[in-house]
Amino acid sequence: MGRIFLVARREYLAYVAAWGFWVSLLTAPILIAALIFAPVLLARAEPSRLLAVVAEQAADANAVIRAFEEQARDEARTEVRAFVGATAPYLAERATAAFDAESDRGAAVAAVRAIVAREAPRSLAAFPAPTPRYLLVEPPARGIEGLRPYLDGTRTLSSGHVLYGALNVRRDASGAPLIEYWSTNLQHDEPTIIAGRAMRLAMQREALARQGIAPEEAERLNQLEPAVAQFDPRPGAAQGEVTVRERAPFFAAIALAFVLWSVVFSVANMLLSGVIEEKSNKILDTLLTSVSPVEILLGKLLGVAAVSATLFLFWGALGGGLLAVAASKMSDSFVGQIAAAFLEPRLIAAFAVGFIAGYLMYGAIFLALGSLCESIQEAQTLLGPVAIVLSMPMLLIGPAMDNPNSPIIEAASWAPLFTPFLLLIRAPAGLAWTEIAAQGALMVATVIVLLFLAAGVFRAGVVNQLSLAGLFGRKTQKE
């Protein structure tokens, strides 16, 4: 045990003494935060896209313009509601009512801002300034031919901006609307969807008018919408109704499965490169007179596990602290409920068990592979098939989100190499204890078998100089 500890200690110190370790330790949370928030920030930073609407009939142009304004208003409503829900959930109802009371988008946002300024002034600094994705401008020319130079960038608007796109609404011989969308961005067609929705509504109203139904009644019909609720029939479900609180554990489980997968792959790679470094440094012969191959293997596994534990302690303390604050301060909001789900003890336990089992299984495989390779390049050629196996659980996340207990997910969770990840994803779906125990036993058995096999391969690789090159006829036997 003493020698295993010495090998583990050296391994641990070698990693934590490297500057790269500290860079990873400190930058990973920043990078993860950037990955989460960058798309939101980038979307906010993008200026509004300028659109012009030309139509044969003024009513059509007005209908389309109104549709864009309503879209912008809905988006602003969603954004300020999300902000209030996250920062001051107790103001959510009042803020929504204040927003809905104002017909003008800007005034509605200002009304909510005034409430936040009065009731939760500490949150005001982060109050969003929703930017509409589309701004409708006065067409600089009458027809599409006249607009072309503005659309292809040859000319700019009087404000100096470039016209992003133009919608031309015409009527055919039968009076049916025809929408043409002109833009140099061929990948993007959302304006046609918004305009199409507006004109479909206009067509419905025209049809209803022909049936003698007044526009007000048509508007009332359009507003009709059923109340929808989803329920969980299981006896354990508290009130039965499924809300964000009930869905939050699934989101948390998927996020944790992704973290688990990334960490297992990263630390297994550390083991692989570590053993290759020792082989290329020619230090194994020296070690083998003092330490057995199995002791080296176990020492390395233990050392890198300690490195992982250090990372988890730091990230866990940081992330756990933030999540605990979010869960307690914003318990009614979406963010607070997701944060609380991350801190669910059963999920943390599933993550810990999944990490230990996954690390030992993949670590043993990577160590064995490393012992057969003479260089990182040689190892990389081997990693292709291993990476495919490793990526399988991630490919199953999509189906798992749709139904965590689907036959394919259930069957795949019995494959020991996938179990750590899929058990975690399935945990919130209410697994039977017998299934958890059986899969746990399967993982333990697989870990034992893999460690035993890895020790054999490791011994052959480091002692008998068995190598991939040797297996494929390029063996250079020592004297």
Added chain:
Amino acid sequence: MDAALEAEGLVKRYGARTAVRDVSFSVPKGSIYGVLGPNGAGKSTTLRMIVGVLKPSAGRISLLGGPISRETLRRVGYLPEERGLYRSMSARGAIAYLARLKGTPARTAFRRADQLLADHGLEKIRNKRIKTLSKGMAQKVQVLAAIAHEPEFIIFDEPFSGLDPVNQRALEATIRAQAQAGRTVLFSTHVMEHAERLCERILLIAQGARAFEGTVSEALALAPSVAVLETDGAFDLAGALVPKGFAVTLEGEEHGNKRWRARLENGRGSRQLLQACVEAGAPLSLFEPARASLHEAFVALVGDKIKPSTVAE
């Protein structure tokens, strides 16, 4: 004879290839013992079997009075042929780490590392990382790492390769000092001069098999007699005597004279050689019987089994 190591009928096979075949030898306690042979003879394989890194395909090894075990290996120091240390460790840390793996307590290991570095004039590199040291310097550190746990039996595999002549002499002194301290030292080499200067007994291996085992003087006795000759001017003594069946090689030239070395084999002695020189009209300025070298003994013993290029003088 009290033996530190007894090997009997050692065999190591790799598939169809036999790297070591039926090698037996015994290393007396407190002696300096050499394992000699050309590159690829099976020296390293033999040593790796002795230190338990390789399992023999057949044969028996008794190390320090018992079978190879973790306990006996803790009393053995080993410098492998393929040398290497953790590159990010300091010289002091590397020596202490390997001593600790052999069971030396941490405090003692660091104290001995400091002492060994000081004794060998290496205090300056004490805290330098291995990756910053020259190859020769790193090799010296590894030699110290092999002896830091004060083993009873020290095994060095090709310890002189990669060292300059000054450091080779220093290493010879280290080996002698270890033997004087009562430790047994076994080393392999393909350079006969080191063995000739240091060893009491030697094992000659060629093509994986034992060619000779005994004292250096016993090995030298098996070598043919030699004579050193000098001729004036450009006279080609080899050209004159080789056709007559004498093994004559040019050793060097000095002040216009050529110095030759002739092996006296096949029942022909100094008298016949001298007579052949006279008959050939050789302008001799020196004719002197000399002591054969270990290299000559080695070539005489296994010369027909090895390629000339694999034996270094």
